[in-house]
Amino acid sequence: MERFYNAPDRVVDDILHAAAATADLRVAEPESGLRILIREDWDRAKHGREQVAVLSGGGAGHEPAHAGFIGQGMLTGVISGSLFASPSVEPILAAIREVCGEAGCLLVVKNYTGDRLNFGLAAERARGEGLNVEMVIVSDDVAIHQAPQPRGIAGTLLVHKLAGYLAGQGTALGDIQQQARALCEQMGSLGMALKPAAQPGQQAASRSPELGLGIHNETGTREVAPEIADDAMRLVLEPLCEALATISGASPNTAWVAMLNNLGSCSTQEMGVLAESLLRQLGEGSVSHLIGPAPLMTSLDMHGFSVTLVPGTPELLAALRAPTSAPAWPGVRGVRKAPTFMPNTGQGHDALIDDAPQNAETTAVLWRVIETLRDAREALDALDASSGDGDAGASMQSGADSLARALDANHLTTTALAPLFTGIGQLLARDMGGSSGVLLSILFTAAGSALERGDAPAEALAAGVNKMQEYGGARAGDRTMLDALLPSIAALQAGNTLADAAQAARTGADNTASLTTANAGRSAYVPESALKGIVDPGAEAVARVFKTLARG
CATH class of the missing domain: 1.25.40.340 (DhaL domain)
Known part of the structure; x- marks a missing residue:
């Protein structure tokens, strides 16, 4: 036994039912065969009339995404597929029916073909039933230069937070969609890993360290050979900042919100070292706020990390700072130059003197x-x-x-x-x-x-x-x-x-x-x-x- 799994085909269901047993969530009956989690307090007729419902989801294996981000101020519910596989149309449509009231429903979708197609078709069918549904597609991965369809990765969580905050403020569906799309156009993410993930019941592939991996264990865009954490962080930040200069029009004076995401198996110590390297390499004053380091959008047990950067506008910071009951949201912290003090070591060291006599x-x-x-x-x-x-x-x-x-x-x-x-x-x-x-x-x-x-x-x-x-x-x-x-x-x-x-x-x-x-x-x-x-x-x-x- 190398990992604590039972039957590989039960992993997702075990995780979802444990989440529902320990948080304020409702889970779809196992007999339904659908993997859906909804806020326990959400009432479609009452809450759905007053505010927009926000749904997201996708393949499993990214824990705590997406179930860990359900709660007041974030997601109304999530739909899970199998490991690294999009959910089908039926559970997505069922979730829309469960939460969508008069105010409508926003679907936050990562830009993978399966997710786009299944969530898109579910939205069309829901509209055919008279439900007010809109969709935002997140494509924050900058790994492939001028890619026609950039992937949606960890930055999706910032869209969850913004959309959930705006929904809680009573913002109209169209305005939420517009602001979420604007956020997507301003941010970028990039990840790297020393080792790929291992699916339950399978051995991990043997690959060299790679830059530009997706969250489904895809091969990276190129092999790299970092020798220390600073090398790894530099390999991520240089192309990320270069891409953002084009995407968001960022200037050297831009104050970034940075999110440091553990892709699965980095230790707390490693993430602490990477956080220090991130702040130091971007430079004093360049990062106004930090989210993490924490496991947020993982790839099973991938030994790697990703960085997301977005300009820290007052509107975004208000959304990120707003309270949420979502259990996995780590909060956002202001970044400053670390205050220092000189410890008083004089007392107790009187036996250590200058020009001590010697034998x-x-x-x-x-x-x-x-x-x-x-x-x-x-x-x-x-x-x-x-x-x-x-x-x-x-x-x-x-x-x-x-x-x-x-x-x-x-x-x-x-x-x-x-x-x-x-x-x-x-x-x-x-x-x-x-x-x-x-x-x-x-x-x-x-x-x-x-x-x-x-x-x-x-x-x-x-x-x-x-x-x-x-x-x-x-x-x-x-x-x-x-x-x-x-x-x-x-x-x-x-x-x-x-x-x-x-x-x-x-x-x-x-x-x-x-x-x-x-x-x-x-x-x-x-x-x-x-x-x-x-x-x-x-x-x-x-x-x-x-x-x-x-x-x-």
């Missing part, structure tokens, strides 16, 4: 520890990959790099252990991050305080470890760095040499390979089979550091 021998030992941790990065990451997220080495290196920067800047005192330990604790708290960083910061901070009180170094380290245990909750045998720290510090407390302490740390670290039940740290969430024979990375790091210290 050449101690400083040299610290540099050897730094190199030890840097050299150990890959090995520690590999150990951590078995029980955590594979970043133990990277975390240790970040701590080592922070120490290196302090030494280079002459900010860390190395002539006495108390300020040295306190300074290391402050560096790790500020720069290392993660649980290892804060635990080691606690150790060095507490040890520094103990040294200030006059404790011997071994006793000070023991005090630091006690604080680690107090706050971290780990104990010996819990498969953490403590399994190397505790025996090594005990050796020092007993009056043994650093070499003895290093051997104790090594033995303790190696013993973690036989500990398959962890009670603390990430290993506590990992099955025993994944831990057997694997040394804990924190304990391994401690053993390597003690070995370096023993060499002097």
Whole structure:
């Protein structure tokens, strides 16, 4: 099993019935064989007399479109076909009959042949029955230069929002149609994907990254090879802006409304990075408002995104800002230059000073520890990959790099252990991050305080470890760095040499390979089979550091 589907031919019906069960919607009886969702509160005689009904739809597979955009202020209802296939005339006509009152009904249709034909014929038949029906065809895709029939893609949602808003204001059908068409003439969309979609029950096709894909998993207009997110965004924005300069007469001073759409399987982090890239590449002040990033008009699990741009006129912004009960509408947010502030890091870092006194021998030992941790990065990451997220080495290196920067800047005192330990604790708290960083910061901070009180170094380290245990909750045998720290510090407390302490740390670290039940740290969430024979990375790091210290 690779995806959470039941029978492939039941996917659409499962989705529609789940939507009707969790939102204020009515769904066509399954026995009808028609896939229609209507606003639960909509009454054709009452509401249909007062305002225009707005219907849309098309093939399924674009969730949350179209069902997620039904609600006051957006769509009155939707008609769904099978995956990537237009609904037939009968369900479209049935939906028109269900919602169309005296004020009429507007059909918002994406410019695909099947949608145009089926919605168009349904409209003609409805008119023959005396119903007042008009249609708007959305063709916002700019992927194919001077295409005679540009496709309708994510920009369709802006038409839903405008038409739904105008309908709620009591605007006449002809005026809504006119304003919706004007919006269609001003906007453009373009998408790209690293990987195509996989239909239920089928394997995804193997294709290179492509620019200009439709939302039905069509092949793009050309293959591309972006190396980073900025490359991908630039590949989309350059032709999109060029096309809009012709379509909408946009100037360099145009303030755009941008919509960033997840085509299916981009992570939240990827979409956040793409949003930053979008705003930065268009330039400060060029985007007045942003919709998304969010999955809005998807293509099953396509790993890609699309951008829609339209000039942000006051009339459009009023419609986009207006409230709606449609559950999937993400809202529109104003864009500004991010306000910044300078964090106050002065307090708590008093051990880090300018022109800190240096002891050449101690400083040299610290540099050897730094190199030890840097050299150990890959090995520690590999150990951590078995029980955590594979970043133990990277975390240790970040701590080592922070120490290196302090030494280079002459900010860390190395002539006495108390300020040295306190300074290391402050560096790790500020720069290392993660649980290892804060635990080691606690150790060095507490040890520094103990040294200030006059404790011997071994006793000070023991005090630091006690604080680690107090706050971290780990104990010996819990498969953490403590399994190397505790025996090594005990050796020092007993009056043994650093070499003895290093051997104790090594033995303790190696013993973690036989500990398959962890009670603390990430290993506590990992099955025993994944831990057997694997040394804990924190304990391994401690053993390597003690070995370096023993060499002097």
